[in-house]
Amino acid sequence: MTTKTHKKRWDMTFFDKIKSGLRKTLDNVAFTFSSEKLDDEFFEELEEKLIASDSGYETASAIVETLRKRVKELLITDAGQAKEQLILIVSDMLKSQSEANYSGKPAVILLIGVNGAGKTTTAGKLANIFRQSGRTVLIGAADTFRAAAVDQLEVWARRSGAEIISGANDPSAVVFDTVSAAKSRGTDIVICDTAGRLHTKKNLMEELSKMSRTIYKAAPEASVETLLVLDAVTGQNALNQAAQFAAGAGVSGIVLTKLDGTAKGGSVIAVKEKIGIPVRYVGVGEKIDDLMEFSPEEFTRALFS
Numbered sequence: 020m021t022t023k024t025h026k027k028r029w030d031m032t033f034f035d036k037i038k039s040g041l042r043k044t045l046d047n048v049a050f051t052f053s054s055e056k057l058d059d060e061f062f063e064e065l066e067e068k069l070i071a072s073d074s075g076y077e078t079a080s081a082i083v084e085t086l087r088k089r090v091k092e093l094l095i096t097d098a099g100q101a102k103e104q105l106i107l108i109v110s111d112m113l114k115s116q117s118e119a120n121y122s123g124k125p126a127v128i129l130l131i132g133v134n135g136a137g138k139t140t141t142a143g144k145l146a147n148i149f150r151q152s153g154r155t156v157l158i159g160a161a162d163t164f165r166a167a168a169v170d171q172l173e174v175w176a177r178r179s180g181a182e183i184i185s186g187a188n189d190p191s192a193v194v195f196d197t198v199s200a201a202k203s204r205g206t207d208i209v210i211c212d213t214a215g216r217l218h219t220k221k222n223l224m225e226e227l228s229k230m231s232r233t234i235y236k237a238a239p240e241a242s243v244e245t246l247l248v249l250d251a252v253t254g255q256n257a258l259n260q261a262a263q264f265a266a267g268a269g270v271s272g273i274v275l276t277k278l279d280g281t282a283k284g285g286s287v288i289a290v291k292e293k294i295g296i297p298v299r300y301v302g303v304g305e306k307i308d309d310l311m312e313f314s315p316e317e318f319t320r321a322l323f324s
Contacts, residue, residue, distance in 0.1 A: 033314050037278075038321040040303025044284030048072045050323045055098040057090055065105070072285030072322070073254040078292045082108060106319050109288060113315035115297030119272060123242025125157075125201040127209040127234050129194075131227055131268055132248035133260060134215030137276035137302065139168055141248050142212040143175020144302070144310035150180045154207040159197030160185035161230065164214040172212055178307050181210075190214065190226065191233045198237035209241075227268050246299060248274045249290070254283035261294045272299035274310075279303045284322055 038045075048071045052064055062083050069079035082105070089095070089104045120126070128145065130138045139162065146156045158181050162168035169185045176183040184197040194211050201209045213230065216223035234241050247270045249257040257275075264270050273290055278301050291298055298313045 033311055033317045034321055036303055036309070036311060037301065037314075037318055038324060040279040040301070040309075041284045041321055043280065043282045044072055044322070045324075047282035048285075050102070052098060057096060057098060057101055061098065061101075062087060069285060069288075073283035073289065074285035075255065075258070075289040075293065078289050081292070082112075082288075102323060106316070106323055109323075110316040110319040112288065113291050113298065113313075113319065115291075117271070117297060119244055119299055120242045121208065121244065123238075124240050125198065125206050125209045125238060126242045126244070127198060127201075127211065127238075129211050129213065129227075129230060129234075129243060129245045130248055130274070131213050131245060131264065131270070132215060136215065136248040136250045137274075138162070138215065138248045139171050139212050140175060140305075141246075141274050141276060141300075141302065141310060142172060142210050143179050143181075144307055145210055145300070146176065146179035146181040146208075147307045148310065148312070149208045155205075156181035156208045156210060157197055157201045157204070157206045158183045159193050159209060159211040161190040161193040161197075161211045162214040163188050163190050163193065168212065168214070175307075182206075191229050194230045195233045195237045198234050198241060202238045202241075224268060231269065244272060244299075245270050246272045246274050247296070248276060251275050251278045251283060251286055251301075252281040254281065254286050255289065257286055258289050258293055261290055261296065265294055265296055270296055272297055274298075274300045274302070276302035276310075279309075287318065 048068050066079050066083045070076055085108050086105055090101055095101050130142055132138055142158055149156050158176050160169045160172050184200055187193045198209055234243055247264050273296050275298055300310055301313050302310045
């Protein structure tokens, strides 16, 4: 079940915000072409631009090859029509067959990722999205390693109008207390912030598994969405992180943060194409409403505008 109650509100501003958020990418790689002729030069130039935006060589080549075939099949001779087909091809690539599941009682979102990706701010911004849609939200401060994490999370909780649970030194204990409290209060959404960890640290990855098991101990009827928070500024490194976390942590969705701070906006395409995990949300700024539910078509139109 998707969060349809707030979807229209975000879709109204998504194109403008994402286009603004992609400004560094568009300044670095403008998808305009030196020739309107659909010849080899046109397709080579397109591939170069896709690679420059950090889509990755294999993904860029696949997109261009699909467009070549589409142009030939549809007898397209105009660059504008070819660009429209490009938008359709890439937006189809970015679409997901699986929707976010927020139907549980409560629905629990576990935020994971490396240090500095933006998990804590994402927790507050996600809480704001659900609060704006009329849902009650409880945030669990399960990052028990970073001293300032709880203080930072309390600030974001106040901004969003969500409540927060903290105090225990063990992250799984925080998760248990938060989910238990949400169940007893009838809270709709639980968002658990977790400590940054490297996918190569076996004990820390096992800790994530323990947190997931703890959720079901506290509320067997809960639904769990594990969102991997990636920093878009890292480009192809984000792809490597996604692959490793996906293999070891049961990731069901991606949050791509700091898209406004990078010229590597094409990494969104690479993450979905190479890892197969859908992008659920994108961050395009520091304000509380600068995290948005991802729209494949609107993103693609903004990228190729």
